[in-house]
Amino acid sequence: MDPLIRALRDHYGWDGFKPGQRPVLEAILSGQDALAVLPTGGGKSLCYQLPAVVRKGLVVVISPLVALMEDQVEKLKKLGVPAVCLHSGLEFSRREEISIALRDKNLRLLYLAPERLQQENIRQFLSQKAYLKEMIAIAVDEAHCISAWGHDFRPDYRRIGEIRSLCPKTPVVALSATAAPKVRADIIKLLQLRSPLVQVSSARRCNLNYSMRLRAKEPLPDILKALEASIGASLIYVRTRRLVEYWTETLRKEGIPAIPYHAGLSYNSRQDALAKFLGHSKPVLVATVAFGMGVDRADVGLVLHLNLPATPEGYLQESGRAGRDGNLANCMVFFSPSDRTKLGWAIKSSFLRKNKTALDENENDLRLEIAQEQLRRMEAIAEGEICLEQALLISVGEIVPPCGRCDRCLKKLDSHDWSKQALELLQSLENSEEGKSLKSLVPALQKIGRKGSWGWLARRLIQEDLINESNDGAKKLFLKENGRRYLSKPWPLKYAA
């Protein structure tokens, strides 16, 4: 019998591999580097766990998610595979236990938070294990965190590349659930992967129905309707902690025992929320995006965003928590044009706070620019006319035909040519060096007609990359190079409004 299948059956009780797993396993076992982009639920962890079991050696896993690492360690122990996890939250008594485990030659999986790599004793341990050829591979999970183009950039991930010089001959495997081509290139470069196998599985999920629409002034009736149609668990994402509290309270008044979750709650409250979400038959959980990574519930029938998500990649991950059981599930976004401004501000302030020391100013500016651009891309998808699945997948570098299930596919919208109005708006910005606010422009512009407004058209032109908007709160509009090109030779701009 094939030794890989035998190990899979003996240790995990499964009969076959999921798509994409086998080539990655074989690469690692033959000593080749690999980059694996496998969708959530696609069995990423097996790709680095099984080699440790088959070869009876150590695999080091670097992951930013403490809860996820602890969860995996527990599961491995139940399977009889010795594993430990090292992160800064450990109590002293546990550390003792772990240092004993590290001396044990039978240790198969060592999970490390990225900052642990800076510790001298850990570095020594790793290089010695590599030198003695007791280390089979190094796995970098959530590898997109290394790239400024990823949706969850973490500056401390940048230094993981140093591990290459510590363990020059050990194969490195980088794993992620979503990584656009730019992010993949960054991962290969920054982790110094050598002629890696690149295994990218489709992020397409044929049982998810996407819909995105403007949020009603009073969204409660729409929310209740969505919840009623949902089968199994429902997950509602909102932008802030305050909104989590507000919507939990509002839903409870409607007789729905909603569960709140955000990073500001105590550890015990969060554990309690998680237990309720996993334990109840039809739970409704209201959360910020702090919730979800590694949460394993297959029958989520609805993922509803009450604000515009920050990036298409992030949205794919969050909405991807729906329908893991293969049953039909709904992924809905209720957004408002004010979301981008508010989110843009939040990104800017959190960014300045978090990364002040870690990055130099230029890189900070670049990162901020990328975040704003991703936000605009997300807004363009939400406000756009093309198939939602297609638009979302294009943003991660995958070309697919229209899905036939989303609200853009089901409801053909009438589109009109807006180039005349666009030209008028662009002309009024033509000779302004310092930019102009939309408010100052509107009185001078002709009435826009049909259902659109100048604010809406300005957003579309930002999404088209014809104009830019300042991030400083004054929201001044500037003509971009593309806009100048448009002025000299306009082309049709067809929008449904």
Ligand SMILES: [Zn+2]
């Ligand atoms: Zn579609």
